[in-house]
Amino acid sequence: MTRKIMGWLIRELRKPSGFLAPFLISSMNLGHSRFTRKVLGEVSITSSDKILDIGCGGGNAISIMAESCGAVYGIDPSPSCVKKSTDKNRNGVKTNRVVIREGDAEAIPFGDGTFDLITAFETVYFWPDVESAFMEIHRKLKPSGIFLVACETRRPESGEKHLLEDIDTGNGTFRIFGRGEMRDILSAAGFVDIKELLPREDRWLCMSAQKMSAL
Numbered sequence: 625m626t627r628k629i630m631g632w633l634i635r636e637l638r639k640p641s642g643f644l645a646p647f648l649i650s651s652m653n654l655g656h657s658r659f660t661r662k663v664l665g666e667v668s669i670t671s672s673d674k675i676l677d678i679g680c681g682g683g684n685a686i687s688i689m690a691e692s693c694g695a696v697y698g699i700d701p702s703p704s705c706v707k708k709s710t711d712k713n714r715n716g717v718k719t720n721r722v723v724i725r726e727g728d729a730e731a732i733p734f735g736d737g738t739f740d741l742i743t744a745f746e747t748v749y750f751w752p753d754v755e756s757a758f759m760e761i762h763r764k765l766k767p768s769g770i771f772l773v774a775c776e777t778r779r780p781e782s783g784e785k786h787l788l789e790d791i792d793t794g795n796g797t798f799r800i801f802g803r804g805e806m807r808d809i810l811s812a813a814g815f816v817d818i819k820e821l822l823p824r825e826d827r828w829l830c831m832s833a834q835k836m837s838a839l
């Protein structure tokens with residue numbers, strides 16, 4: 625794929641809109657499904673958990689998590705994604721077990737200390753200020769709550785050539801994170817017990833991090 629086409633695709637994925645959005649959003653649901661299920665297999669979810677999925681796209685992660693938790697909330701800045709997520713989760717939305725709103729990671733439209741688990745699948749690359757967003761996520765978690773950040777691509781380490789580097793798309797950078805960098809940002813936001821999940825998966829960068837328990 626040329627850099628020009630890649631730049632266009634990334635601009636579309638940053639906030640799907642326009643006539644191609646329904647197609648792109650359905651493709652994300654399909655294309656990320658195996659990854660999302662595998663990552664979610666690494667965390668324990670209980671029937672009383674209140675979960676927020678940030679950058680929920682087409683609502684696939686929401687529908688998987690809704691099978692086993694108390695309530696799932698989703699936010700996305702794209703109205704097309706909010707619509708698709710709502711359609712996909714219409715039964716949960718009807719019974720108020722699923723709530724989907726327009727919003728972004730830097731200003732989460734729910735109260736502080738609300739969630740047991742916050743997830744972010746394939747989305748942090750697009751956030752304009754990841755450092756501030758992680759602090760916002762930390763505020764929205766309950767004490768001992770978990771943040772799960774999952775990316776299917778990470779910054780290459782020495783000797784690795786097959787992975788993507790940052791791409792300047794003309795409307796923001798598509799930012800790729802390295803393992804150490806992600807740990808540092810999580811730690812600076814106040815998270816503890818930072819663990820890399822599925823470290824044997826070549827290109828993935830999946831981490832769980834905890835908000836400290838109340839004393």
Ligand SMILES: C[S@@+](CC[C@H](N)C(=O)[O-])C[C@H]1O[C@@H](n2cnc3c(N)ncnc32)[C@H](O)[C@@H]1O
Pocket residue numbers: 637638639640652653656660678679680681682684685699700701702705727728729730744745746747750751752
């Ligand atoms: C590649 S899609 C991933 C969607 C979904 N999480 C998945 O795994 O299929 C990236 C999503 O992040 C959303 N997004 C972009 N910037 C965001 C931000 N600042 N805060 C929250 N979501 C954002 C986009 O609208 C898009 O739906």
